[in-house]
Amino acid sequence: MISKYREQFNQEFSQEKYQHFKEVLKQKSGLEPAFRISESPIFLTKEFEGKLIDACESIIDQIKALSSETLEKAIPENCKVPNDTKQPHFLTIDFGICKNDKGEIEPQLIELQAFPSLYAFQKVFEETFCEVYPFLDEIKNKMPREDFKNYLKEVIIGDENPENVILLEIYPEKQKTAIDFVFTEKLLGIKTVCLTKVKKEGKKLYYEINGKLIEIKRIYNRVIFDELDRIPDLVTEFDFREDIDVKWVTHPNWFFKISKFLLPLLKHQFIPKSYFLHEFPENENLDNFVLKPLFSFAGSGVNLNPTKEVTDAIEDKENYILQRKVNYEPVFKDINGEFSKAEIRMLYVWRENDERPILLENLGRMTKAAMVNVDFNKKDAIWIGSSNAFFGEE
Known part of the structure; x- marks a missing residue:
């Protein structure tokens, strides 16, 4: 979405650099990453970053306004853990990069979790992109590594x-x-x-x-x-x-409290309408919705094209939601002139005495398939897998 950085990256890219990039990650960790590393970062505008942060701040406000009784309803009886905390230590918020009815690129909330993601990895990932492609330094995350470390240290x-x-x-x-x-x-x-x-x-x-x-x-x-x-x-x-x-x-109860369970309760222009399955209105068209189990992880159990036969057969309807479909827009051009779609996860930490969480990093995921999951991509596809977003001016 930022053409000057995209063009420079694509000009500098080579398979040799990609192999070197993965080798540097392996040298730093001693491990081969067990998931696919995308060849490319995601380039997004500062304006888009502002939309992401606006949506995140609204979500945080809405979560803070919910009663503990409402949140408690999300925890299955057989999963309740003693000694709960007043707030989670982590908050991760996932957005699809989409196109709206006016043709504008905007974020749309996909899901959120009070569960730690790849915080330490993403910082090293971003730094490695900058080492292999030094021009990225000018648009990297402005938080110094020492501050990042201290925030994580204080929380963990x-x-x-x-x-x-x-x-x-x-x-x-x-x-x-x-x-x-x-x-x-x-x-x-x-x-x-x-x-x-x-x-x-x-x-x-x-x-x-x-x-x-x-x-x-x-x-x-x-x-x-x-x-x-x-x-x-x-x-x-x-x-x-x-x-x-x-x-x-963070306390295990928060895995349930901040989850897909909240999606029907949240409102914002960048939050697609969601319903609990047992509350789905008759005037809505099922074709416009995705079916998701409340507590699945890594996209398991998601049905992109649910039918009435499928939804009628579900007995525990309160444990499923229907979320309005969004249009992931393929805007990330690869070296072959093809385009990838992407999601971005905003990685927050929430210190125990803070009123609000702090944004530390982001995590990107790129795909050419219908779902943002690398398992659904063709074997020879490029510009897919785990990535990192850089924000800059056009």
Whole structure:
């Protein structure tokens, strides 16, 4: 969308540079990224950035205005975790880059989560783009790396010793996001611990290192814990629903409270109309809506073309929403003259004593398929996968 940067990038791009780019990421982490890295950043105007921030600030206002009773309704009874917090530590807000009826490019809210995304990875990702393509320096994120680190440190580690703080995941070495765990460890000096390795004594939790038990006082939680039931023969020493002496970052209840559950409650020009399935009005046309289960992760269970037969067959209709379709606009030109579509995720942290969250970074995802998920792209497609957005003047 910013032609001068797009043209310069496309002129400088080569497959050799792309391989070098991925090699630099591998050298920094010691890992191959387990997800596809897009060849290109996303270039967006400052005007578009203003629209994104306006929508995010409105969403934050609306969330803050909701009662705790309303938010509590989002948590399934079998998923409630004790010792909830007044606000989440993380807030991520996803927008499609779309075209409206007037032909204008604008953001449209896709979903939002109070769950950490690839914060540490995205900072390194952006820095690596700037190393390989130095002209990007002039439009990079203005937040100094040290400030970025300090915000994350304050949120995740707080006043504790880093050795008493862990990044918790289930089988972390098997996760697609493992590269982010490595960068988080490097940035903050904390350990990544598998849920199956956590020890419990009374109300205290521990992990073992070199035969020594270390008490866990804060958990940077990366486990989608309602998915644990799907893992066969899983044996753990503690259950999330137990009352334990630990500080959750962020508390698991917020995964449900800030989720697709909120979409029917939010209003803004950049928020497409949504309904709970059991409240879908008769005067609306199902053809104009996408069906989404409330608590699926990474796009699983989404039906782009639901039929009445499909919706009628769903028994727990209160656990699904219908969201008005938006038109992702292919505006990101590749070196072959073809265009990709994209989503952008705004990555916020919310310090415990702050009234509002702070925007730290962004995460982009590019596609040439109907869904912004690289699994749906053709094998030889380019300008697809994980990316980062740069904002500048035309």
